[in-house]
Amino acid sequence: MKKTKTKTEKLHEVSFTLNEKKVSCKIKASVLLLDLIRDVFELKGTKPGCGEGECGACTVLINGAPVNSCLFLAVNADGKNITTIEGLTKSDGSLHPVQESLVAHGAVQCGFCTSGMAMSIKGLMNQYENSHNVPGEIKNGIPSRDEIKKHLEGNLCRCTGYVKIIDAAEAMFKQEQ
Amino acid sequence: MNFEIINPGTTKELLAAVKKFQKENFRFGAGCTDFLMELKKNPSEGLTVINLSQVKDAQFNGLKKSVKGLRMGAMLTAHKIVMNEEIKNKYPVLHNAAESLASTQIRQVATVGGNMCTASPSGDIACALASLQADCELLSTTGKIRNVNINSFFAGLRKTVLKKNEILYGISIPANIKSTKNIFSNFIKVGTRRSMECSVVSLAYHIQTDSNGIIIKAGAAIGASAPTIRFAATACDFLIGKKFKNITQKEKEEFAEKVLSYASPITDIRATAGYRKEVLFNISKSIFE
Known part of the structure; x- marks a missing residue:
């Protein structure tokens, strides 16, 4: 709660759950979640892309919801539950159904956007599962193709033309139903 | 990018922080989606950010329905x-505006207060709230609340009437009139692409009709067409008493002219002033079709 006027910046302690493990560290106020994940915790699956919230390559889940980690202050990770692409894979090393579907549909080319895409699709899955437990929230059936497209509006892919990615998401939702 | 941050956990701590820093270089950080971009491009020396994300206060973070309408922190x-059912059913303009904002990831963190206080003429949620004639609650460090109608909230381009010792605490939208039978309510956003777009021109409208189809209340606001979002009062008054489905071509044009009288657009990278005017005229007419 104190502002420091000296050149040495104040460090802030943050504690959160990262891929189901409790972690904590001391950081500067201006550190972005993306840099914390990649540089401090050395999880390189989350990709730095545009740095402006346009491309979605840096998407992670915060309390289950997809967020651009390049536009999220790491101090606000305190007390949250954060999942990166590394946390999507099950503990035995097998792939999550989202990842399996992306592989099965050939939805990966250069792969740079893939972790962000996978996290966004998982975020949509969480949204549909959770909305049923939240009073006053809109409840729908499984996401339609149009809803999947709308949901992925913040993820850019320059290789695939999106068709296979959307196919992969659609197939996964049908399978999970 | 370099700044110090204060993380108040309660509204009391928040007001104490505002009081302490009101004469210094401070900014509020809400969802920070616009703010971090601004800081990345133009770092501010000796800046303190008062972080609003960790304030635990249901009145500041939540949504509450009452007989008077809906109040949003x-x-x-x-x-x-x-995601709110009540908003989708009763105030479609607000639902559609929020849904057209940026992307899924940004909508998770971007806040209604941030959209209002950025005071951008192209603010989507703010434009919808203007058409709904929302009321703003400005909380001061003394703990007192000053109510300001949204029409008076925007003081100019990226300027609001908020004083240095005040913070936007909540926004209320009035309930639809009891005798309302139908609602014609939408947010029309014109841009060069469908997602991640900043409006080139936008029009928010919320029109209520009775059981005979007569317009009993009308709200229309324009975005990206003037230094601030503007409520087109004379255009709205013009509609009262008319039957929505029977509005003539001449009346549609008169309505559009009245909407246009509130516009004073500029030419910039996204569109020319002339294009903005023509589009605004046409989308204003289109709401009856």
Whole structure:
């Protein structure tokens, strides 16, 4: 709660759950979640892309919801539950159904956007599962193709033309139903 | 990018922080989606950010329905607005505006208060709230609340009437009139692409008709067409008493002319002033079709 006027910046302690493990560290106020994940915790699956919230390559889940980690202050990770692409894979090393579907549909080319895409699709899955437990929230059936497209509006892919990615998401939702 | 941060956990701590820093270089950080971009491009020396994300106060973060209407805490996210059934059914203009904002990821953190206080003429949620004639609650460090209608909230381009010792605490939208039978309510956003777009021109409208189809209340606001979002009062008054389905071509044009009288657009990278005027005229007419 104190502002420091000296050149040495104040460090802030943050504690959160990262891929189901409790972690904590001391950081500067201006550190972005993306840099914390990649540089401090050395999880390189989350990709730095545009740095402006346009491309979605840096998407992670915060309390289950997809967020651009390049536009999220790491101090606000305190007390949250954060999942990166590394946390999507099950503990035995097998792939999550989202990842399996992306592989099965050939939805990966250069792969740079893939972790962000996978996290966004998982975020949509969480949204549909959770909305049923939240009073006053809109409840729908499984996401339609149009809803999947709308949901992925913040993820850019320059290789695939999106068709296979959307196919992969659609197939996964049908399978999970 | 370099700044110090204060993380108040309660509204009391928040007001104490505002009081302490009101004469210094400070900014509020809500969802920070616009703010971090601004800081990345133009770092501010000796800046203190008062972080609003950790304030635990249901009145500041939540949404509450009452007989008077709906009250949103300033920290309510765009995603929560999109997901709310009451908003989707009763105030479609607000649902559609929130849904058209940026992307899924940004809507998770972007807040209604942030959209308002950025005071951008192209603010989507703010434009919808203007058409709904929302009321703003400005909380001061003394703990007192000053109510300001949204029409008076925007003082100019990226300027609001908020004083240095005040914070936008909540926004209320009035309930639809009891005798309302139908609602014609939408947010028309014109841009060069469908997602991640900043409006080139936008029009928010919320029109209520009775059981005979007569317009009993009308709200229309324009975005990206003037230094601030503007409520087109004379255009709205013009509609009262008319039958929505029977509005003539001449009346549609008169309505559009009245909407246009509130516009004073500029030519910039996204569109020319002339294009903005023509589009605004045409989308204003189109709401009856």
